[in-house]
Amino acid sequence: MLKTRFSSLLRPLRRALLLTAFPLLMASPLQASEQPVDGLRWQQTLQEARGQTVYFNAWGGSPEINAYLVWAGQEIEQQYGVKLVQVKVDDIAQSVSQLLANQQAGKTEGGPIDLLWVNGKNFKALKEQHLLGAPFSAELPNMALVDEALPVTEDFTVPVEGLEAPWGIGQLNLMVNTEEVTTAPSSAAELLAWAKAHPGRFTYPKPPQFHGASFLKQILLELTADPAPLYREATDAEFDRLSAPLWAWLDALHPALWRKGKLFPTGAAETKQLLDDGELAMAISFNPGEAQSSVQNGTLPPTVRAVAMSKGALTNSHFLAIPFNASARAGAMVAANFLLSPAAQTRKADPAFWGDPSVLDPARLGAAPSASAGPQLRFKAVAEPHPSWQLRLEAAWAERYGR
Template identity: 30%
Template sequence: MATRRPLVLGLTALLAVGLSACAKSTSDVQNAQSTGTAGGAGGQSGQSVTVLVSADTNIQDLWTKQLVPGFTKANPGIKVNINFDLHGEHDAQNAAKLAAAVKGGKDVGFDVIDAGFVTQAAGANLLLKEDATTLPALAQVNKTLVEAGKGYGVPYRASSVLLAYNTTKVKTPPKTLDELLAWIKANPGRFAYNSPKSGGSGQSFVTTVLDANMDQAASDKLRTTYDKAAMAGWDKGFAVLKGLNPYVYGKGVYPNGNSQVLQLLSSGQIDMAPVWSDMFVTAKTNGQIPASVSSAQISNPSFTGGASYLGVPATTTHKDAAQKLLEYVLTPDAQAAIATQIAGTPVLPLASLPADVQKKFEQTAPETMRPTYVSEVSNDLNNQWDQKVPGQ
């Protein structure tokens, strides 16, 4: 999850493209591969399920090395096929194919979708409805994450933005946004955040400042709706951000991307920054960030986060097998594997997971996660920040 840029695929565009007759077939997806149980093409009982995975190679490895082996061990009669689309290069075509298939009442060729367009497909009623009745484990998942799936997308891994800090320089980290802003001004040049267009950790910091300086109802609306009237409430927050220019790293230098922020932290050029939880945990585990760098979450408001969603096409012909796979992904064993393999924040309560996972994610508990704006709103945020904030 390195780039952290929102998918720009509006609901109207999804439907318009979906009703065209030019979608590429799933066989065109790059790097397609299959894994599954022994016992014939359909498994011992003839069941199979095909998962479309549209992501980076770390998510491909998660499925092929952890989730699929775990699922087929628990369900030896079901074969799992993975169709992999590197970086989501064929998202538009696959979203179009999904829309056309559902409209025509036909099977789309994949039974579970792990892609950025799942929530858009959910909003377009292209997926099977999911709730605690069909998936009892959903009752344990953070309500905010479940609601963001619009009743059709199933959250299965998450991440949030945290405040990372050098413990040798910062003995008591800020606990609230107001305390953080005061610390930045009291310690010129020791805080950095990347430009919001270049990565989600910087975008989260900007979003949090905007939220703190606008009406709560307007802020909430922007998490579900593109509303220009609500976005008019950003002016005060952008003024606060512009006022930070003399105090951030390089007196107004904004790193290009999440990784550059981590590099500044690890090299000691800054003492504090917003960072993605999974990137931070992975870098700590790999020794890329010194042990002296720790993390915490602020409040009033907290930084934002969100989940990745799975969806089942409404016209799948392998509903039972697909549903069993969703059930497995929401088990403690699968959630622990996600935490171990890619440092993804589990969506189940941490108390239900092993002690080592609880400790690793104690600062990123899914029940405290605060969602970000919808993608179209975030795009406007990026553009307005470019115009209103950088420079003295």
């Protein structure tokens, strides 16, 4: 289980101090195992990065996130002379395949991707296929501010080992229209009962889309009395035994879903739109602040609230990684460091902009946290299973329901 503690979010500090001043960062409290960032080496990185263009492959399905990255790009270019270009993708697995093709073609430099938004099975694939560059996160000054009580050293049980820098925290939740759902379901059994009583008013995105696959893992965890096997490499026998209740649950659920389970939304954005249009009463999110943010910006009705399973919300960190053949490695490091800065993390956590929880520890900042900066890690947390379970779940789901 993950630790459920999460720091309250923080008040923006002066830009010059937060983003470029090494004395402040070096004075931040460090654990004994941590090594100070080499200030001279970082200054060399800043010089090398100036004038570079960083192509950042990131999920492009959220207008709020896309707008946030536009702001971040403007700040990075103004402060560091680095241009950040978001390459919007539906699934980061597409980027993994692109990098694998580069590797097989012998393209070891001048690659098309400089920075990746990644976690889970995609990080596992990148690491195993040696598609990432050398470890870099320890060179980022703002890593000294990260809250290490959060899941930032492992990614779905896979050791990060400096190959990624943490960016934010996600928790699976239901965005519920409380005008229609007066008592929100808080367990797999309650969700099934509600769906049967309100046919056509709930659904989930089609796996292997991230939110759909995450929903499968959430329900699997709900239905598994002893989750220990889920945190190691899945075997045929354990997968068959532990996934059997999930398939029985889905068999019972699907006839009560939107379009009777014969058609599934292509992603979270479509599901959210169905909720806004009134076709659904609940939609799946992996951002505990998305419901509040969407209500504030008018993309969801004011009666929508976020709820999670009482046993615990599937929780993970999402990360930034640099490919092995990045054309602008220095620029990518500068961009990643900015995205870890208190100013960027505070804006990201603010529901008015994104509502994605910060990964920083206010105790390391020497400043009073802001009560209005954004949501805390608000739900009881359940750790992500080993990536092998997700791969098997996706394949088995496609075999059973994908046709």
